[in-house]
Amino acid sequence: MLRSSWVNLLLSFSFLLHNAPLVEANFFSRILSFGNDEEKPPQPSGARQASGAMGKVGSIIAFDKGVLMAHLANNNRIPLIGVGVGNAPRHHVSALVAEAVQDDKRVRLIDTSHASGNEELVAEGIIAGAERLGQDEKLEVHVVTKVWYTYLGYERTKISVEESLKSFEVAIHHPKVNLRIHVLLHWPKCFDNIEWMNCAGEEEAMDPMVKAAGPDPTKDPENAWKESWKYLEELYLSDKYPVESIGVSNFHLHDVEKMDRFARIHPHVLQVNLWNLLYDPMLVDYCHKHRIHLQVYNAMHGTVVNARRAPHALHHLQKVSNDLTTSAGLPVTPAQTILAWLVQHGVSVIPRTSKLTRLEENSGVVLSAIPALNDEQVEIVANAVEAYLSGEDMEKDIHVSVTFHAISHDIMLYWLGSDGSETRIDHIWKGETFDEVTYPNHRFRTYNAYNKDEYVDHVIDVNFGEHKNIHVEL
Ligand SMILES: NC(=O)c1ccc[n+]([C@@H]2O[C@H](COP(=O)([O-])OP(=O)(O)OC[C@H]3O[C@@H](n4cnc5c(N)ncnc54)[C@H](OP(=O)(O)O)[C@@H]3O)[C@@H](O)[C@H]2O)c1
DSSP states (O other): OHHHHHHHHHHHHHHHHHHOOOOTTOHHHHHTOTTOTTOOOOOOOSHHHHTTSOOOOOOOEEEETTEEEEEOTTSOEEESBOEEOTTSOHHHHHHHHHHHTSTTTOOOEEEOOGGGTOHHHHHHHHHHHHHHHOOSSOEEEEEEEEEOGGGOSHHHHHHHHHHHHHHHHHHHTOTTEEEEEEEEESOSSOOTTSTTOOHHHHHHTSOHHHHHHSOOGGGSHHHHHHHHHHHHHHHHHHOSSOEEEEEEESOOHHHHHHHHHHOSSOOSEEEEEHHHHHHOHHHHHHHHHTTOEEEEEOTTTTTGGGGGGOHHHHHHHHHHHHHHHHHHTSOOOHHHHHHHHHHTTTOEEOOOOSOHHHHHHTSHHHHTTSOOOOHHHHHHHHHHHHHHHHSOOOSOOOOEEEEEEEOSSOEEEEEEOTTSOEEEEEEEOTTOEEEEEEOTTOEEEEEETTEEEEEEEEEOOSOTTOEEEEEEOO
16 A cells, blocks of 8 residues: 555656646645756745746656655755754753654654754664664664854854764764764855844854854855865765765855856755745746756744644645545545645755654655645645745635534534534424525534423535535434
C-alpha cells in the first residue's frame, strides 16, 4: 500500500514536473510548468497578486532508501522532510532528534543554527538515534546550521562555522553516523526596522574575542555578508569537512542577485519564511532558474497553529484532508496536507514539534504515503495558506447540509457541543423535515418531544460539500 502510493506519487511528480499545463488560477501548477523558461513573470503589483505570478519552484526529487531527497545544483542531495530544533527547548532536543531518526519516522534532516546554541545536543541526539537503530551501515543524517548576523564578515563567520563544526565533530567521526552538513548565512544583515533585532545591543554583547577577530558587521552591512560568503565558498571547496552545500536564509532577491557579480558558487539552498513562497514570486522564479533549493520555515506556525485566524480556510483545508484520507486509506490532518503540498512541489520543510506523536505525523514515512494532490486541491491549499498568512479569510465557507426527517414522533433537535452541552435548534413535527447547515463530525441529538428519556445521537459522518439525510425513528 505504502510502496504503491510512493510510486504513484513519483509518477505524479514527474508528470507535474514535465507536463504541467499553465492553469490560470493555479499557483503551483504554474510554478511547476518547466515548459517555457523564456516566459518572463509579470511584475508583481502587490502582495495578493503575487500568488498568481508565474514564478517557479521545486527541486527534482527522488527516493533513496525510503527517504525523499531533493537534488541540489551541485548534484549533492538534501532530505526533503526534516525536523526543526533551532527554536526548540534545550531539554527536548537530544531526545527528539534520537527519536526522529528511528525507522518509523526516518527523519534524515535536522535544522538548527549557531545562534540556537544546541548543535552539540543535535550531535548527541543523532549518535543516540544511530546507536538505537543499530544498523550495520552508517546512518546518513543531514544537518542545516546557520551563521548569525553578528558573525558576518570573513573572520567572524570562520569562528561561527568552526564552533558549529566542533559541536558536530563527535557525530562526524562516529562509526555509526555519516553526517552531511549544510551551512547557511542566517540573515544578510541585522535590520534596524525588524522589531526583535537589536543591532547595537547584540554587537555590544558579543564575545570580545569575536569582536577583535573581525569588524562590526553593522558598520558595513552591504558587504559584511559577502565576506562571509567568501569564507563559506572556501569551506565548501576545501573538502576538509562533510559540507554538502552552502546557502543563505532570509535573503531578498536583490541580495542573491548581487551574488552573480562576485560569487564563485551560487547558494545551493535558500531557507525562507513560507510567506516568501507565496508573496515573492520573483525570488522563487530566480531560485528555480538558478537551481537554488527552497526550504521553508513557518510552515506550521504560520498556518494551522493559528487556524482561528481564517476559519473558512480551515474548513476548505479540512475538506482536502478528508478527501486525501479517503484516497490514502489513512488519516490525513490539515497540517499534513500543507506539508504534503510543499514537498510534492520539491520544497523542503523543517517543522518543529515538541510532541513525539507529531514527529511521526510530520515525518517522511507518513507524508510520502499521501497521494499527489490534484490541481483543484493544490489550488485550495494555496488559497487557504494565503488566507492564514494574510489574515484575510477565504471569502466563501463550505459546509455539510443535513435534512432531519421526523419519522415516528414529534422531535426536538439539539446540537451537541464537544463538552457535552446541548443547544436547542428546533421542534420538528412528525412527518416534517428540517434543514441544517453544519460541519463534518459535528454531533446532534434528537429527543422524543414528549419524553426526554427517548433520544438518539447523530454524528455528521459526511464530508464538506455533501448532504446527509437523517431519518429519526424513536
Ligand atoms: N531561518 C530563519 O530565520 C528561521 C526563522 C524561524 C524558524 N526557523 C527554524 O525553522 C524550524 C521550524 O520552526 P518554525 O518557527 O518555523 O515553526 P513551525 O515548524 O512553523 O511551527 C512550530 C509549531 O507548530 C506546531 N506543530 C508542529 N507540527 C504540527 C502538526 N502536525 N499539527 C499542528 N501543529 C504542529 C508545534 O507545536 P507542538 O510543539 O505542540 O507540536 C509548534 O508550536 C526551526 O528549526 C527554527 O529554528 C528558521
